Amino acid sequence: MTKGLYVHIPFCRTRCHYCHFVRLEDPSPALRSRYLEALLKEILHAREIYGALEFETLYLGGGTPSILRPDELREILETLTANFKISEKAEISCEWNPGDGDPEMLSKPRGIRINRISLGVQSFDDNLLRTLGRRHSVRDTIETLEKIRGAGIANISLDLMLRIPGQTAEIFRDSLSQCIALKVSQVSLYDLEVHDDTEFGKMLGRGELSLPPEASHGEMYSDAIDSLAAAGYDHYEISNFAIPGFASRHNLIYWRNQEYLGLGPGSFSYLNGVRYQFARDVPRYLEKCEAGIWTNDVEDLLSPRDRATETFVTALRLKEGVRENIVSHLSPELPGRISELCKEGLLEISAGNLRLTRRGQFLCEDVFRFLLRKTQGAADPAG
Numbered sequence: 001m002t003k004g005l006y007v008h009i010p011f012c013r014t015r016c017h018y019c020h021f022v023r024l025e026d027p028s029p030a031l032r033s034r035y036l037e038a039l040l041k042e043i044l045h046a047r048e049i050y051g052a053l054e055f056e057t058l059y060l061g062g063g064t065p066s067i068l069r070p071d072e073l074r075e076i077l078e079t080l081t082a083n084f085k086i087s088e089k090a091e092i093s094c095e096w097n098p099g100d101g102d103p104e105m106l107s108k109p110r111g112i113r114i115n116r117i118s119l120g121v122q123s124f125d126d127n128l129l130r131t132l133g134r135r136h137s138v139r140d141t142i143e144t145l146e147k148i149r150g151a152g153i154a155n156i157s158l159d160l161m162l163r164i165p166g167q168t169a170e171i172f173r174d175s176l177s178q179c180i181a182l183k184v185s186q187v188s189l190y191d192l193e194v195h196d197d198t199e200f201g202k203m204l205g206r207g208e209l210s211l212p213p214e215a216s217h218g219e220m221y222s223d224a225i226d227s228l229a230a231a232g233y234d235h236y237e238i239s240n241f242a243i244p245g246f247a248s249r250h251n252l253i254y255w256r257n258q259e260y261l262g263l264g265p266g267s268f269s270y271l272n273g274v275r276y277q278f279a280r281d282v283p284r285y286l287e288k289c290e291a292g293i294w295t296n297d298v299e300d301l302l303s304p305r306d307r308a309t310e311t312f313v314t315a316l317r318l319k320e321g322v323r324e325n326i327v328s329h330l331s332p333e334l335p336g337r338i339s340e341l342c343k344e345g346l347l348e349i350s351a352g353n354l355r356l357t358r359r360g361q362f363l364c365e366d367v368f369r370f371l372l373r374k375t376q377g378a379a380d381p382a383g
Ligand code: SF4
Pocket: 011, 012, 014, 015, 016, 018, 019, 020, 021, 023, 062, 063, 064, 097
């Protein structure tokens, strides 16, 4: 089975106002070298448990992997290739923040090389970038993109955010046009989520944060679908649009519910029917790796039926949807729930495949919650 490898690099220079990810704002050399040592120990431990696993994709996420020095990145990649089999044709992705990063990281002195960049652009409007607490400007985005291309990397994905305070459908359309003009290979959309433990969460609690209205949010999503399709992008997943041949192979592993190993704090793994998280945050991760405590913080053993149901639900994220005739093999509640969702106009059946409608894509989190809910206490799917 195809396997993906995720490695978390939890350092950031500052904290964005919406950030809820596992990360530290201390990229000091001392902490980085302590972290790298812990990560190398975890790699060796995974090798001991699973043997030399074979991977088709490697994804360096964060935090900010582009904060690494070339020698630090080299050490991580060399340790991974010494302990696992990473296919020669593997997709090697790295999240990159505009304005960051030493292009030398993208060169190939020896061994494997990053061949895909996911650039955290979020918006092409400097005011909105300031609102988000991002460190970069639109100019940084353009210059970084040129540097990445100059290093020979053509496969570049851009993240754009929706629901930013102060964002209008017009501002979003402008970001979209700039994105399309840059001819990147993929565009990923994200909705801003406000969590209590973030700057935005505190502002919301004080009544100081106002998000774009739902109608404007829906208009932005719909505009993105139409403009990106017109520009030749394939809407292959709810929030992802790629030039044909450039869909993210790593994320497809998640959406097809295939196996992956996640290394670093906060990362989840899914291997041999078990989904687990080794350590929930950075201090705990360092402590556990240094003491050699290899128990997991979270561990779920999935039954064959749970796995099949999850596979069904995650596959609904994809353009092709799911063969309708597999539904009867899943949990007994699903056929009734699917009929309800079809009646609500959130799901549709086309050529024997069950798929989300455009409205269903926009309300996908409600749809998935409804499909996966426990039998009692259900809410209306469109509610
Ligand atoms: S760069 Fe990403 S991980 Fe770092 S603070 Fe901003 S949102 Fe969080």
